[in-house]
Amino acid sequence: MHAARRPWLIVPGSEPYFPDPEQADSDGLLAVGGDLSPKRLIAAYDRGVFPWYDKGLPPLWWSPDPRAVIEAGALRISRSMRREIRKTPVTLTFDRAFREVMYQCGQKRENGTWILNTMLDAYTRLFELGHAHSIEAWYAGNLVGGLYGVHRGGLFAAESMFHRRTNASKLVLLACVTVLTELGIELFDVQFLTEHLASLGAAEITRSEYLERLRHARQRQVDLSMLSSSDPLAWLRRRIGD
Secondary structure, eight states: OOOOOOOOEEOSOOOOOOOOOGGOTTTTTEEOOOOOHHHHHHHHHHHTTTEOOTSOOOOOEESSSSSSOGGGEEEEEEOHHHHHHHHOOOOOEEESSSSHHHHHHSSOOOOOOOOHHHHHHHHHHHHHHEEEEEOOOOOOEEEEEEEEEETTEEEEEEEEEEEEETTHHHHHHHHHHHHHHTTTTEEEEEESSOHHHHHHHHEEEEEHHHHHHHHHHTTTTOOOTTGGOOOOOHHHHHHHHH
16 A cells, blocks of 8 residues: 655745645645746746645645647537627737636635636736736626636636626636637636636646647747737637628
């Protein structure tokens, strides 16, 4: 019988180092402690690790097995969604309201939220440094959906999304995958597989495969600086043939 793996202990303010993610325990927990400095967060995503924890706990760092991803060619757009894309009164933008998107992703959750103020501040700083992006859905001037995530080379790690209008979360996810993969993102990470994500084409791969693909993706130079001036809905309509 093998002894249970114990998570690595990280001292706050120490060098932003993470052990081999394959050393995570059976739940995917790799390390405990540390801080949410930009350098540590960047080091985490570069290693296939992300923070996820509740209020009152130190940062918990995860690398689950399996991992959920969306392949560009596997994206599923149903007939009803194609009709929605063609006629929707919703408009989509990139990087117009990053902090508000992240905040809304943490609201109205039955089991509470891991998007604490410290997380909001940390990821907003990543956004300001150009390492994170958001996509927003607007209706009548109001934010009705959105998604945010971290960009590292050819990786985009989608963290969370929300909707306040039917189909808004589907629109932002479909548009985000479409635009980012056309710009060169080759690994679109959604962390955990849900029924909703599976219906849009997400699938699971092993952690080992994920880490191997991450090593390759991180070597790519993908420029997303033009996102804020793009029209995500127009890209999505081109994809379905309009």
